[in-house]
Amino acid sequence: MTLTNESSGAATPFAPPEAGELVVYRGFTLFDGTGSAPRPAVSLVVDGSVIRSVADETDVAAALADGAEVVDLTGHFVTPGLIDAHQHLATPPDRPAAEAILRRLVHSGVTAVRDMADDLRQVGDLARAALVGEIAAPDIHYAALMAGPGFFDDPRTHQVTRGAVPGHVPWMQAVTDTTDLPLAVALARGTYASAIKVYADLEAGLVAAVTAEAHRQGIPVWAHAAVFPATPGEVVAAGVDTVSHVTLLAHEAAKEPLTSYKDKPAVDHENLVTGEDARLDALFARMREQDVVLDATAGMWASAELAGDDPESVERARRQTELAIALTAQAHRAGVALATGTDYETAPGEPFPALHEELAFLVKRCGIPAPDVLRSATLVGARSAGTAHLTGSVEPGKLADFAVFARDPLADIDHLRTITLTVKRGRRFPRAAYATTPSRETR
Structure with missing residues (x-):
């Protein structure tokens, strides 16, 4: 068959140079x-x-x-190029806004991001466009999400599955004890995802089963640090590769059993903010032993975007920030590998991205030496994305x-x-x- 309207496709002004240049x-x-x-x-x-x-x-x-x-x-x-280990580029999808964020990132020293579950119909195309050079952007490594059925009345799940049913698409699946996990993981892999993200409302046994099947099929697992009812200790014991949100690790010391993502129990704030809690020490030792990377998102509650504008929100942000500082510093002292994720972005008119704020927070508020923070933002970030064999260091x-x-x-x-x-x-x-x-x- 002869094509009468052959085209070279879209222009690639940002394509990598050819070998030999x-x-x-x-x-x-x-x-x-x-x-x-x-x-x-x-x-x-x-x-x-x-x-x-x-x-x-x-x-x-x-x-x-x-x-x-x-x-x-x-x-x-x-x-080395900086890596933001926790981005959301399409909740809800907005292609011009996403391209503007990506352009600012790549002009601010950022060469890769982990997108932690969005509408992968758009994110997949952004990743392709970034890779071939259609747009100015870091490389994008993204996750397909799995959670319990109860999570899928969350409004965000509707934003990222428009035209389909939340929980019943390959990039955002509801899983139970009866789910055909080999098929579910294969469907997720078919989105070209870099990992499975385990999010919420899953028992420990199911977290372990998803993780085992994902690893059998050669794909990593990125998890929330607490999956409710699965505790942080159970999530780590399941063998996941990274965990996100240092403040969720506080639920290892929760005063009541964990039930669901929407119903989080109180944590032992007064003891945990000392940064010397034995329950967290044991958890961090297990993470270090298993080489689990912590995507701390430590500074997110101190950001202008999440600080809140009423007394209750401001107080919540203050307490969460205080907790994040203590636990991140404790994790670093324990030798846990930290990646630098943000989970928010600075306002469109700002000249620099949230990742710069996160690195400053880790140095100035958490007391982590700048060389360690820069290594977290480079080689450890590449490990969190599964690309340390390709990038993350200048070698x-x-x-x-x-x-x-x-x-x-x-x-x-x-x-x-x-x-x-x-x-x-x-x-x-x-x-x-x-x-x-x-x-x-x-x-």
């Missing part, structure tokens, strides 16, 4: 994300979308002999995902706002281009 970045101080100390006067050779060498002057000389482009970064500071063979700052963010975390350049899969996104229309951006 060499760029040498020279003269910067490198925080590579591996745990090594920062190194001054580093040179980096990028071949297409991949890092060919780091600080290897032989390769640099060879690249220069091959006519590579040279980018002088003398006096600048380079980190030969990995994707050319990194951020360039005029001032050292290790010396002051607010120096994240001195971002001058993001490189994602070898494609350059100058911060100066953010104030322009997308069509004016160049590699």
Whole structure:
């Protein structure tokens, strides 16, 4: 059959460069994300979308002999690309708003995000458009959700399944003891999801069964830290790969049994805010032993978007913030791997994304050293997304995902706002281009 109207498809102005296109970045101080100390006067050779060498002057000389482009970064500071481990890009779907958020993220040093369950009909297309370069955006790794049937009268589930029945679509499934889990997981995988998200209203045994089947089919499980009635300890014991929301871990010390997502019991706030509760120490030890990543979303209750505007809401946000600070610091002391998720976004007119606020919160309010926070935002973030073999550190063979700052963010975390350049899969996104229309951006 001969096609009479062949088309090359949509334009891809932000596509990664082809293999063989060499760029040498020279003269910067490198925080590579591996745990090594920062190194001054580093040179980096990028071949297409991949890092060919780091600080290897032989390769640099060879690249220069091959006519590579040279980018002088003398006096600048380079980190791996930042990762927001908890985003929601389509609840409800709004393509222009999502593209604006993604464009701001990639011009702020962010090279990847985890989307923690939305309308995957739109998120899947955003992920494809970001990957091939139709839009200026970080890479998007997203989850398909599973929860108990009682959760699906939540208004958000209707927003993300318009035209279908909540709980009965591949990206948002209601599961019970009678569900054909091999089929349910296969349907979720068919959305091209990176993970199954276990959300709410599931007993411990069912959380474990979903996790086991997902792992059998080669897909990770990202869970709420408490699934109600499954406790945090039961969620971790089920073998999940990441848990989200540090304040939900407080339910390991709940004063009453957990029942449902809508009916959360009181927690032992007064004891937990000391950051020295033995019940949480035991939970964190188990998480460290099993290498479970904690997507803390620690600063969300301190944000302008969630702080509230009436006395009751303000007090709730204050208490939740106090709890988040104590438990996040306790988790860090216990050696739990922290990822930097946000679960909110700054207002459209703001110049920088919520992820910058989260990193500042972890340093300034939780007392975590800046090098640890930057590692959480890079290599640990890549682990949370299942992509640490590809990105998260600046090393030969990995994707050319990194951020360039005029001032050292290790010396002051607010120096994240001195971002001058993001490189994602070898494609350059100058911060100066953010104030322009997308069509004016160049590699």
